[in-house]
Amino acid sequence: MGKLYYGAARFEVEFDDRVLAHLQLVMTGKLRRSEAFLLSWATSSDRGSGRSMIWIHPTTDLHFQFAGNGRPSVNREWLERLAVLANTATGLYVTPEGDLHATEADTDSGPAKLN
Numbered sequence: 001m002g003k004l005y006y007g008a009a010r011f012e013v014e015f016d017d018r019v020l021a022h023l024q025l026v027m028t029g030k031l032r033r034s035e036a037f038l039l040s041w042a043t044s045s046d047r048g049s050g051r052s053m054i055w056i057h058p059t060t061d062l063h064f065q066f067a068g069n070g071r072p073s074v075n076r077e078w079l080e081r082l083a084v085l086a087n088t089a090t091g092l093y094v095t096p097e098g099d100l101h102a103t104e105a106d107t108d109s110g111p112a113k114l115n
Contacts, residue, residue, distance in 0.1 A: 005063040038091025
């Protein structure tokens with residue numbers, strides 16, 4: 001499991017390396033354009049359940065730490081879907097790789113449980 005650290009307090013979130021690699025590409029693309037956005041994910045039941053959200057802003061520290069040395073292959077369809085979600089009013093929410101048809105309306109049921 002890789003880790004995403006956010007902010008000066010180094011808030012830590014664990015994601016699978018493959019998920020984290022896709023999030024890194026989407027997030028850094030938005031941040032290069034100085035775009036702030038909401039990132040949300042669901043917490044698995046073994047970690048207490050629930051949903052979390054953080055506001056990602058270009059001036060806040062962001063650190064991606066991968067567990068493995070290799071680079072996961074990129075699924076262009078999933079990457080494009082995540083990028084579309086990141087540009088919605090509800091923000092980027094982590095969806096499973098196979099869920100390429102998620103829509104902004106799907107946020108009512110919350111994001112996928114991945115960590």
